[in-house]
Every structure is written in C-alpha cells, then in structure tokens.
Amino acid sequence: MDTELKEAAFSGDVGFLKRAVDSKSTGYFLSEYTPSDNNYVGGNIFHLAAFTKKAEFFREAMERLPTEVQQVLFTQSNFNGWNPLLVATWVDDLEIVRLILGFYKSNSGLETKPPSNSDNNDQHLSKPWLGLSKSKKTPLHVAIGIKPNEESAMEILSMDTELLCAMVDDEGNSPLFLAVQRGLNSVAEKILISSSYSVSGQDGSTPLHFAPKCSENVLRLLLEKNLDHFDAVDNKGFNVLHQWAETAEVWPFNLILEGDFPAVRTKVFTDLMYSITDNKDGDSPLHIAAKSKNADIGQVLVRGYLQEVGASEPSELPDCPPWKTKNKNGDTPLHIALSSKHTEQIALHFLSLDSTL
Template sequence: MFQEMKDAAYAGNVEYLKKIVAEKPPDYLVTLPDGDRNIFHFAVVAQKVEFLREAINILPRDVVKQLLLQPNLIREENMLGCAALYIDYELIKVVRELYESVSWSSQDEKPWLWLNSKKMTALHTILREVVKEIFKKQEKCAMEILLMDPEFVNCTVVDSYGHTPLYYALKNGFNRVAEKILMAPLPANSIYSDDLENYPSPFTFATNNCSENVVRLLFKKFGKWLDKIDERGFTILHIWAEHGKDEPCKILLDGDDDVADAKTKIFKEMIFLKENKMADTPLHLAARKKESKLGEILIRGYQQQLNLVKEINQDDVAAAECPPWKIKNIRGNTPLHSSLYAKHEELALYILSIDPTLCQVFNNKNESPFFLSVMFGCPRVLDEILKIDEPRFKMLRRNDGTTVLHYLSALPEKTCPMLLNKYWWILNLKDNEEKTALDYAKRNNVPWLINMLSDPSLIEKEDFDWINACKREEIDAVLTFVDHCQNLQILCRDASDTPLHHIKLPTINAYRSFLENSSIAELKNNIDIDGATPLHRALQRKDMNFAKALLLDDEVQRTIKDNNGKTPMNLLATLCKENEDWAKMCKLINVDPNLNTKFLQQGTNLDRMMKTPFQLLLHF
C-alpha cells in the first residue's frame, strides 16, 4: 500500500489520494513506513505542483499541518526544505498556500523555521550556493520564503557553520534578499554574528558583487563594526585595499549625510591604521593594485574629511602634518614607493601631484622613487620627477651599490639615452658584486643597450653641475664625477671654476679628506673668473672649517691676489678684526693674517695658477 501511495505522489494521481482519504484513517498519510518520506515529500521530488494544490482541498487541515512540518529521515528536511533543495518557485508557493490554508497557534512551529541536519532553514539552503544558470530563480525563491515570515525570525537563525541567511546573501550577491534583511527592524547582532574574531565582517562582502544600496545599508546598519580587526591585524579597509575593491569607498566618497559616520571612520581614521603584522596602511595595500583606483579614492576622501573639520584638535594637526601618503611601512616604503614596486604609474603620478617632496624620501634599502621608477620601468614617473627637481646623487644609487644605469633595460629604449647623457659620470660604478651597468645589460641580453654602454662615444655627455652638487654637499657625487672625468683640468680651465670654489662640508675632517683626493689636490690654487682661489671663497663665505683646512695645507697659496687686489690674508685679517673666533682660530694654527709674504712657497706649480704670467708677477 505504501508503494502505491508513493507511486501516486510521483505520478500526481489525485484520484488515488482521494481514495486514501476515503478508505484510511486521517493519520495514515503521516505515517512513514520504512523510515522514508511522506506523500508531500514524494510530490516535491517529482515536482507535482497541481497534485499538492489538490491536496489542500482534499486533505483534512490537521493532516496538511502535519505533512507540512514532518521531516524526512534522510536529511531531516520538511516539505519546504525539500522544495528549497530543488529551488522550485512554484513548489515554494504551494507550501505558502498550504500554510495559509491551515490555522496556526502562536506556539505552532513555522515550516520556514524548521532546521535540517545542518541546522539550516529553507532560506539558508537556497542562499548557500550559487547556481549561475538559475541565479534569478534562486533569489525569487528566497524572497518568497522571506514573505512567509513577516517577523523575519528566520533571518536570525545561525546554522551549524555559524552563518545567518544574511551572510550567504552578501557572500553570493543576492542583493534583493540582503536589502530586505538589512531593512528589517532587527538589531545588527541578531542578523549577523558579532563575534568577528572568528567570523568575517559583513563588510568583507561589500564588494563589487553587492549593489550600491546594499553597501549603503551595511554602512548604516554595521557602522560601529567598521574598525574591527582580524587575526592578521587587518581592518575591513585593509581587506578592500588588499583586493583592490574600489566600490565601497567610492560609494562613501560620493555619499551624503546618511553615511557620514562611516565616511569619517574610513577616510579620516582607518586610513592611518598600521596594526597589521607588516605595518602597511590601507593606502600601501591599495598602491599595489595596478588595476584599482582605490588609492586615489582614499586620498581624496581623506582630504575631503580634513576640509570638513571645523575645530582643529591635536589629532587633526598631526594628521595634516603627516598625511597618509607620507607614512612609511616597516620596510620604509611610502605609498609612492609601493605604487612604483607595483608599476602603478597612475597612482604614483597622482601622489606626486599632491606632494612633490616625496621624491626625496628613501626606504630602508636607500631606494628613492627616482631609482624605483627606473628599476621597474615607469618612464612617466621618471619624467615627472625630473621636472620637479634634479635628482641628488644619493637618489641614483641604493645600498647594494647598484645605480639607475644598472636597470636601464627596464625602460623603453627611447628613454635610456637621456639618462646616459645626464649620468655618464656614474657609468663605471660597480655594485657590491663588482658588476657594472654593462654587466647587467649583458646578463639581461639587451643588444641595443650593450652597444651603447660598450661605446661611450655614443653618449652625448651633458655638463656635470658641480656648483649645485657642491652647494648640496653631495661629496660622493663630486668625487665620482672627478674620478670619472678624464679631462678635469681642461674642464675647470674652460669654466674658470672648480668644485673647490663651491664645496660645503659639515666638518674640518670632511674637508681635509676631500682635499686628499689626488684630482682635487691639483685644484687647490686654481683661480676662478674673479681671480679668487678656493681659500678666497672659503673666507668670503666665512666657512671657518674649510678656511682652516686650507690654511693647514702647505700647498695652498695665501698671497694670490684676486681681481680686486685682495689676497686671502687680507680677507683673513679683516675677519679677525670683526670676529674674535677667527682670531682665536688663527692663533691656534699659528697663522698671522697681518704677515704679508712676498714670495711664493717652494715647489709652487705655476701651471696650476692658471691665468697669465702677468697675474703671477703681481705676487712678487
């Protein structure tokens, strides 16, 4: 008899159902022979919608109620749970009709609250997995179940995996369902676990899968959870940045007062957070996503929030003095460094447009943004930095000894001659493994670059600006230029100038070390266009350390007259009269500024005096 009833349900045989009702006791249909399923379960499996609708009219109300609630003994699914498994909208509608055909007391269990063996309701079952081909049908079925429950009790049920229906709706992009749940008059922690240490934040799913309205509702409903930190020390802003998710922050940036609190948290507070293990701010993480606009959005949002501040407090002052684009991570990288590592030229250019001084900032490897723009092949950033200022020598080289010329192969061929023309004087510098730029070109097998580096005559050498290099105290740059310039004496004669006339160093020992360089030593008594020696210039700018170093050098002439007829001793005598410190210095090194020596010191090289014989005779 049971098999006949099963066959009738599968076949949708209404006449057999009528026969059973007429011949058998009322509880016959709710008996489960063999521990299997009831007649409603079979009809759902066979998707016999009309059979079920007829059952509403044929069966006694109490039987309908029992059949609705009775679970099968395989997955412990009731009829609604079975219908949810098949994602059949018409079947779910029938369940609703069956439910509405029966009178229920408040104590009666609702079909949509029944939990299967996984502690899931029918709503969980539909939302848990996405079937792309029937995605819209899935969402339609879920909405039908939501309509059965005007109090949204099923939205608060947590399954054995620790998830509510909202979790699955957000994760799988069921936006209509998520909106309905988020707009329900329920507290946030009842529709989503507040144990975020072991549970992903709802904002994790506020990605491009979520509609703009869902994201806004999340900001309003869960705003106080925005700054929750996971086991890595990441906030939700770190996670969005890590995955290059622009949309949530873009919605905030363009949002009105309804998301004002969330906007402040994201753009003014969370953008600075560095609690994660690698001490990256969200802006550092965003900088690594070449395809993302999030870095620019974060900066614009921060600037917008800072402009909205009416009463400046200490935190706001600190934020303004050290904005997020200036913060370094544990590796010493600013977001500009990070963007160049990722070849994210758009963001790098945007950051430079906001703060050009960042091109002077170095990371722990002593890598400048200029160095990285060459190393990672970012020619537009390279051009922009050159427009901002002439890179200093230390910007051309990092800790391992490599220079920008070692990495020319990363740049377009048309860009390389410009760098070689400007920095020809560092061409032969070796890294810590004694490798030159030519060695790197050969290793990378770049024929056109090998050809250029092998034949220096192909390089149109630009003049080295030793004046600025000296003023900026770039001693290494000057010495590198001196060591690699084969015609230094001729160059200085033609220019009527030398590096010694301009050098500025911090200590007397630094000057004495500089003077010991063999090429520099030959320039000690050269005169410039005004007839002044390096000693003249040191005294004129009142550089006591340099003057002392020169006065202590036996090869330095003290009696050469400049074009105004003044010797260094004349200038020194004036300084001693005006300033007691200079008089003390002279006494300490046993130099009398008032002693006018009429003769040149023994061993003077007349050629180094540079000008005409007539000028030399003036000193006798």
C-alpha cells in the same frame, strides 16, 4: 512507506494519489521513506515531491487530504532534519515554496503545533519556515545562502520577519549577512527596516564587509544603522576597508566621499587607512589596493585621505602619509605596486604625490 506511494510521490503520479485517497486511511499518507543511501532524500510524500519538483502532486494532495494531515506532513523532518519547505528551497522551487506557505496563509486561524513525533512545543517544529536543518539553517538561510532565490527568500521572510532575522546558523551566518554577501538587495532592505536583526557573519565578518556587493541604498542603510561595525575585524584580520579594497569596487568609496556621512568619512580615510591586518603580511588597505591591480581603488583611497587631512600640495602632507606605511615584510604600497607591470598606474600615482619616495 510502501513502494507504490514512494514512486508516486517521486514521479508526481496524481492518478495514483487520487485512487489512494479514496481507498486508504489517512495514516497511509503519513508514512516515511528512509533511503539506504544518505545522499538521497527521504521523508514523507511532501519531502519526495518537493525534491523532484512535482508541484501538481502537491496541489492534488492539498486539495484531497485533510487539513490536519497536511499540517503534520509540512512539519515532519526527515532523517537529515529537513522539513518539506527546506527541501523546496534547497531544490530552488519557488512554486512549491509558495504552495507550502500559502497553506498557512489561507489557514491563518490554524493552531500551529509540533509534529506528532515530537514531545516539545518549539516554534521551529510547528512552523515550517522556522524549521532548522542539522546545521541550524532555516529555509531563509537556504533561499539566501545556498540556492539564492530572492523571490523565495522574500516569501519566507514575510512569514515571521522578526524571528527569522535573528536566527544564526552554525557557521555564524545571519540572514542579513548572507543577503548582503549574495547581493540580494530586496531581502537586505526588508531586514534592515525591521525593528531587530542579527548582523553576525561567518569568520567574524559583518554585513558591512561585503556591502560593495549590494546596492547604494543597502549601503546607506547599513551606514545609518551599523556605523560601529567599521571597526570590526574578521578572522583574516581584515576590517571593512581592507575588505572593500580587495573587492575592487570603487563606488562605495565615492559614496562615502560624496555622501552625508562625515563621521564615516573621517574614520575611513584617516584612522582605517593606517590599520594593518592581523595576518602574516600586516597589510594596510593601500597595500591591498596595490595588490588588487585596480588603480582606481588606490587613487580613491588617496583622494579621500588628502581631502580629510586638507592637503592640496605635497608640502602640506603629514610626515608619514599612508603610502609610506610598511607592512610586516617592510614593503610600502609603492613597493608592491612596482612588483607588477599591471600596477604601474598606481605606482606612478604614488610617486606623483611624494617625491621623497
């Protein structure tokens, strides 16, 4: 790519673009710039204009360049493996994202084919919204996980919902997992009502592990469709209940207690209450609640347990209730709660339940 074209794309020089279209062959606009510094973006004119957020340059090029030239520009990958749509999502430019996707929406009969420098027919090369970076991230992964922008994510998701929902990056992250983890409710809901999707998450986590970051409706959908994931254990040894206790959000526990999920309620407030982490501490959810310094979490866990075992009086308690469970260090949740003045309230709550403590 010559210096004038590179500078015009970077700066958004529409005047230069108009003159070049009138005097240059189409091949001139397909040239690429490779920077000497790998930290700097390279590629064709659309990569460069996307990087510097020059939407007007995009519009002018899309009005003046032939459709087949635009198609090649949109599908070309730069030296980092990024197409212009990936760059636009990375710099968080919704306007350019819409311009690129709008090209394909307005040319719905267009034959999608890989760029000219490719010798295969992979869809991720012919459709920019399925483009993959070197870390196997699609534009949707970027719009959800790296530069969260729910509007951009929804625009991209609408292009190929089923395919995009199934794509997992090289860290094991599915779009659903990232949407729940980032609290992007509209994206999560759209994925959950689709016919198929991946639930894969980084380090063995599932979307349910991070459901407290989303809305009540998202949690309900996750419970309806992915109940078995409550048994999933991540690489820290955390099941869903451990993770929820650490996030210090009370409303998900209340939803399970008060909602129409009896099977979930029984599993959460009986079986999982005694589960310990696989890490060096071997904590139960109540241990983690005591460490979180949020007395409300400990109290709602205890309330759920008492409700499930049908104990209204201390004399009705089982021999070993969860607040007597010891971790690998030999500590009960009470020991942990007594270790800090910030957790005095939860310690008093444990003592009120059981005089034998």
